Amino acid sequence: MVSHPESSNHPHNELTALIRTQQLTFQAAGTDAPILDALSLRIQAGERVGIIGPSGSGKTTLALHLTGLHHVALLGHTSGHLWLNGRDSTTSGCEGFAGVVLQNPEIQLFGETVEEEVSLSLQQRTGDFDREHELDRCLNLLGLGELRGQRVATLSLGWKQRLSVASMLALAPKVLLLDEPTSYLDEATADMLFDVLAAQAEHTGLTVLLIEHDLPRLLPWASRLLALQQGRIVFDGPPAAYSSPSPRFIEPAGAIATPLSPTGAERLLSVEGVSFAYNGQGAVLENVSLSAAPGEIVALVGPNGSGKSTLLNLIKGLLEPDDGKIICASPSLRMDAVGLVFQNPDSQLFAHSVFEECSFLPRNQNFPPHEITSRTRHALTQVGLQSHAERVPFSLSYGEKRRLTLASTLSGRSTILCLDEPTVGLDRECLAQVAGILRQVSAQGGAVLLATHDHAFVEAVATRVVSLRAGHIVDDAAPHGGAV
Amino acid sequence: MTRAWWTKLHLLTRLALFLIVCLHAALGREFLPQLLLFCGLFLLLFACGAAGPHARLLLWAHLVGLPATVLLFLAIGYETARSWSEALSWGLVEALRYALRLECLFLANLVFIGITSPQEIISLFSRRWIPPAVGTLLSTAVRFLPLSLTETRRIYDIQRCRGLRLRPWAPRTCLPIIVPLFVSQMCRAHDTSVMLVVRRMDMGTRCASPRKFGLVDSLVLGLGLATCMPMLF
Numbered sequence: 167m168v169s170h171p172e173s174s175n176h177p178h179n180e181l182t183a184l185i186r187t188q189q190l191t192f193q194a195a196g197t198d199a200p201i202l203d204a205l206s207l208r209i210q211a212g213e214r215v216g217i218i219g220p221s222g223s224g225k226t227t228l229a230l231h232l233t234g235l236h237h238v239a240l241l242g243h244t245s246g247h248l249w250l251n252g253r254d255s256t257t258s259g260c261e262g263f264a265g266v267v268l269q270n271p272e273i274q275l276f277g278e279t280v281e282e283e284v285s286l287s288l289q290q291r292t293g294d295f296d297r298e299h300e301l302d303r304c305l306n307l308l309g310l311g312e313l314r315g316q317r318v319a320t321l322s323l324g325w326k327q328r329l330s331v332a333s334m335l336a337l338a339p340k341v342l343l344l345d346e347p348t349s350y351l352d353e354a355t356a357d358m359l360f361d362v363l364a365a366q367a368e369h370t371g372l373t374v375l376l377i378e379h380d381l382p383r384l385l386p387w388a389s390r391l392l393a394l395q396q397g398r399i400v401f402d403g404p405p406a407a408y409s410s411p412s413p414r415f416i417e418p419a420g421a422i423a424t425p426l427s428p429t430g431a432e433r434l435l436s437v438e439g440v441s442f443a444y445n446g447q448g449a450v451l452e453n454v455s456l457s458a459a460p461g462e463i464v465a466l467v468g469p470n471g472s473g474k475s476t477l478l479n480l481i482k483g484l485l486e487p488d489d490g491k492i493i494c495a496s497p498s499l500r501m502d503a504v505g506l507v508f509q510n511p512d513s514q515l516f517a518h519s520v521f522e523e524c525s526f527l528p529r530n531q532n533f534p535p536h537e538i539t540s541r542t543r544h545a546l547t548q549v550g551l552q553s554h555a556e557r558v559p560f561s562l563s564y565g566e567k568r569r570l571t572l573a574s575t576l577s578g579r580s581t582i583l584c585l586d587e588p589t590v591g592l593d594r595e596c597l598a599q600v601a602g603i604l605r606q607v608s609a610q611g612g613a614v615l616l617a618t619h620d621h622a623f624v625e626a627v628a629t630r631v632v633s634l635r636a637g638h639i640v641d642d643a644a645p646h647g648g649a650v
Numbered sequence: 651m652t653r654a655w656w657t658k659l660h661l662l663t664r665l666a667l668f669l670i671v672c673l674h675a676a677l678g679r680e681f682l683p684q685l686l687l688f689c690g691l692f693l694l695l696f697a698c699g700a701a702g703p704h705a706r707l708l709l710w711a712h713l714v715g716l717p718a719t720v721l722l723f724l725a726i727g728y729e730t731a732r733s734w735s736e737a738l739s740w741g742l743v744e745a746l747r748y749a750l751r752l753e754c755l756f757l758a759n760l761v762f763i764g765i766t767s768p769q770e771i772i773s774l775f776s777r778r779w780i781p782p783a784v785g786t787l788l789s790t791a792v793r794f795l796p797l798s799l800t801e802t803r804r805i806y807d808i809q810r811c812r813g814l815r816l817r818p819w820a821p822r823t824c825l826p827i828i829v830p831l832f833v834s835q836m837c838r839a840h841d842t843s844v845m846l847v848v849r850r851m852d853m854g855t856r857c858a859s860p861r862k863f864g865l866v867d868s869l870v871l872g873l874g875l876a877t878c879m880p881m882l883f
Contacts, residue, residue, distance in 0.1 A: 239844045266848045272797070273841050276849070278767075290850035337849065484807050506811045512837065513801075514808045516829035526826070530813025560833070574812065 184340060184373055185209040185232050189246035190256075192227055192236070201227045203397040204246065209390075211340070212371045214364060216378060216388030216405065220593040221564045223394040225377045226345055232375060233343045234260030251340060264341040265334030269349045269591070271326035275333070280305070280321070281314040283329055287336035300336065307362055308332040323350040324470035331359065335366065342366075343375045348383070349590040352469035352619055356380075360387045379593055382622065433457045433495060434613040435481065435504075435582050440490035442473075442480060450476045451637045453490070458582065458613035463604055465624040465645070466617040468634035474617035477634070478584045481615065482506040496581050502531055505580030509587045511567035520546065520562070520570060521555040527578040545577035549603055565596035572603060582613045589620040601627045656698060656765045661774055663867040668762040670874040675754035684750045691757035700764020712756055719752075720745040790842060798835065805830050 185208070192202040201224045209215060209232065217225045230236045234250045237259035250260040268274055277283030284304050288297055305311045308328040313321070321329065327347060334342055342363070348356035364387060366372045378384045385391070385405040393401035393408065401408055437456040443449045451473045458464050466474040479485045481492055483500045496503035508514065517523040525542040533541065546552045549569040554562065559570060568591075575583065588600055604614050604627050618624060624631055625645045633641035656664065671687070678684050695705070723745035727737030771792050780788075806814075809826040817823045 235844060235847065238847050239840075261847055262850055264848070266844070268841060268845070270841075273838055274845050287849060333849070479807075482811060484810065501811075502813075508808050508811075510834075512833050513805050513830050514812065514826075515833075516826045527812045530815065578813070 183208040183249075184211045184251060186249040187231070187247065190231060190248055191245045192224075192231065192240065192242055193245075194240070194242040197242075199397075201242075201397050202231070205397075205399055207392070207399065207402060209373060209375075211373055212367050214367050214374045214376070214387060214389040216376050216384045216391045217394065218378065218381065218384065218391065219394035219400075220595060221591070224397040225394055228392075228394065229343050229345065229375050229377055233264035233266060233341055235264065235266065263339065264343055265337050265339035267327070267330050267334055267342070267344040267347050269346045271323060271330045271350070274330040275318050275326060277318060279314070280310055280316050280318060280329055283318055284310075284332050284336045287333045291337055293338075304332045304336045307335065307366075309358070322471040324352060324355045327351055328355070328359070331362070335372075339372070341373045341375060343377075345377045346379065346591060347376070348378065348380065348619075350470070350587070350619075353621065354469065356383065356619075363387075379591075380620075380622075433459055435495070435615075436493045437477070437481065438491050438493070440477075440480060440487040440492060442476060442485060442487050442489075449637055451480070451487075454634075454637070454639055455490075456632060456639065456642075458615060460581075460611040460613060461608050462630055463608050463614040463616070463628045464630045464632055465628035466615060466632050466634060467619070467621070467624060468640075471636075472634040473637045474634055475586050478506060478586055478615065478617055481582070481584060494582065496579075498579055502579050504582045504584060505575035505578055506584045507572055507575050507586070507588065509590055511564070511571045514571060514574075515559040515567065518558060519555065520551060520557050520559055523559045523570060524551075524574045524577050527574055531578055533579075541577045545573040548576055548606060549573040550599065565592060565599075568592060568596065569599060569603075572600070576603075576607070581611075582615065583607050585614070585616040585618075587618055588616055589618055589623045597623060658866065659870060660863045660867045661766065661770050662863070663871050664762065664766060666871055667874050668758055670878055671758040672755055673878060675751050675758065678751075681747065681750075684747070684754065688750055688754050688757065691754060691761060694761050695757055695764065698761060698765050700761055705760050705764065709756070709760070712753065716749055719749050723748065790846065794835075794838075794842075797838065798831075801834055801838075802827065802831055805834070 187208075188206050190202055190205045191200050193200045205228065217229060219225050227236075227240060230239045231244065231248055232250075234255050236244055237257065238261075244256055246256065247254070248256045250263050253260060255263075275283055277286050281301065284301055285297075288300055288304075302311070305314055308331055310325075310328060310332055313325070318326065318329065327350060331344075331347070344363070347359060351359065360383065363372075363374050363376070367374050367389075376384065376388070385408070388405050391401060391403065391405045391408050392399055435456075435458040437454060440451055440454045441449060442451045454473070454477065456464075456477075466477060468474055476485065480487055481500075482504045483492075484506075492500065494500050494503040515523060517526065521542055524545055525538050528538045528541045543552065543555075546555060549572055551566065551569055551573060554566065559567065562570060568588075572585075572588075583604075585604075589597055592600065601623065604616070608614055608629070616624075616628070628645050631641070631643055631645050632639055633643075659667075671691070674687055675684070678687070720742065724737050724741035727741035727744075728734060731737055731740070805827050808830075812826070814826050815823065816827075
């Protein structure tokens with residue numbers, strides 16, 4: 167990805183303000199504190215606005231207001247003033263003004279094929295335009311021209327996200343909001359997406375609002391940065407003037423976690439010549455061999471569809487390999503010896519208290535009652551949630567929920583901890599906490615495997631980086647490139 | 651790749667055949683035709699590739715429930731005749747008839763769902779005689795079905811990782827699946843409704859036209875209706 171020039175529009179020209187807010191305040195139903203607290207700002211056409219801030223700071227709430235979708239997407243009361251495209255939209259919103267690309271592309275796609283998906287947007291678009299030309303333009307812009315006849319269900323997440331952007335561009339909105347669009351994307355696809363957005367802003371005057379935690383990618387791209395903290399704007403200006411408050415992670419991996427036995431007989435996990443294919447489809451993994459020793463933090467990296475998550479599912483035992491074998495040194499069953507933490511906490515929380523939620527695994531692993539209690543308490547202390555033991559899990563913040571899912575895996579008897587995209591949606595404070603927990607697990611003699619696209623996180627915590635491409639291991643090295 | 655004959659049928663023909671089969675299953679009085687219908691549907695389920703893991707799981711769950719059906723009929727028979735021998739002879743026959751009807755209806759549903767893609771159903775909702783808002787609502791509901799199945803599977807896998815063991819006789823063991831499924835479906839419904847507004851589909855979608863009604867459709871439909879005549883008159 168390249169650094170992009172400043173927007174040609176003057177940022178404080180009131181006459182050209184596409185979006186204007188004055189003392190904009192939003193209070194969610196049933197809460198006392200406002201989520202947005204008297205925000206005033208102006209945004210011109212063609213600006214590339216990066217919105218940053220910790221979880222719960224009001225980024226998404228602000229963005230939904232700025233796109234005129236607050237009246238359909240939020241439950242609460244908006245006060246102050248909001249003008250979108252010169253129209254007072256404080257209470258009524260402004261439908262058709264903006265396009266939105268969410269983190270998860272799965273729910274945004276409605277068509278059967280790639281071409282039909284973009285065509286559906288073109289059918290909803292008003293005004294005179296050459297439909298065929300626009301269809302080709304939108305598809306080619308995102309590199310989807312070759313896939314126009316392909317079924318949407320068969321696309322990888324990266325391609326689905328490209329398609330959701332193409333569908334939004336086909337609507338020809340004045341503003342495009344993207345809420346953490348790169349969470350599921352590999353580096354190359356994320357860079358390509360940022361380049362496309364910058365080009366659209368430059369050539370068509372599209373205003374882009376982008377919520378993103380990945381500052382190294384966001385800062386060179388944005389023409390303006392908005393930083394939020396507890397519903398207030400704490401920084402509004404050019405990204406070059408923004409100084410990051412603290413380093414992203416506390417200390418590099420080598421300082422604490424050193425593999426205790428990288429090549430010796432004390433391997434906790436051995437994956438030997440494993441191949442796997444989903445029913446009736448091509449091989450996802452072919453002849454993959456990998457081992458993990460106590461104390462190692464192994465990062466699995468690679469583009470979308472390279473087989474990282476499938477490998478974790480195979481190691482956990484959710485899938486069985488077509489060929490090869492997976493051996494755990496632990497005397498317990500592989501399902502018990504390997505803990506797998508999934509990305510979305512809402513897909514697993516169900517209990518009435520944090521303690522109950524965290525004790526679900528040890529109870530199912532038939533530990534005696536006193537040990538269930540001690541293991542649960544220890545796991546909650548490890549992730550810093552011991553004071554929240556009696557709270558309802560659904561009332562926790564997103565970062566706390568993610569730590570709870572980690573605790574509810576740590577409370578079991580697993581010696582190998584696997585994490586699928588552990589950094590998605592986490593702000594820097596949460597990332598630092600997760601990094602600390604992983605180092606702690608590794609220091610206690612466990613092995614950690616994590617599948618991620620976040621290279622900064624990998625460099626900070628991993629002791630080894632395994633690169634996968636098209637189902638093969640293409641590299642196995644230390645985080646900075648040194649051979650293992 | 652050659653397409654199977656049932657995919658060449660018009661959606662309305664398939665729907666009509668499905669209703670005819672349901673009519674036979676519900677109203678048929680003879681045991682042998684019902685048995686033949688059951689066997690035919692069972693073979694068709696595998697022939698049309700509709701016997702996926704979910705379908706097989708549902709089918710087995712249904713068959714496992716059969717002993718309960720038999721017990722129910724035995725109890726009803728005993729209540730009526732006050733004799734176990736009569737209750738046994740009457741109850742077993744009636745339970746078998748009832749189970750056969752139920753399985754035929756169940757298999758007919760699986761076959762219909764198996765040979766009809768959600769997109770075909772959605773295309774039917776985008777007809778001019780259906781108000782756009784109703785069409786959008788119905789087609790969104792249909793889109794939810796495959797996504798919900800995938801989501802259920804995903805949540806089940808997550809809870810398996812946490813040691814979940816489902817016990818059908820203990821409904822509480824299903825809570826770790828039901829609660830997250832409900833939450834995720836609510837979130838998905840919210841996000842989908844926002845996306846429908848963003849995509850301006852709240853005023854109705856226009857999908858590709860469904861296939862035209864052809865001669866084969868007329869013939870198949872005529873034959874299906876002819877089989878209903880003896881039953882109705």
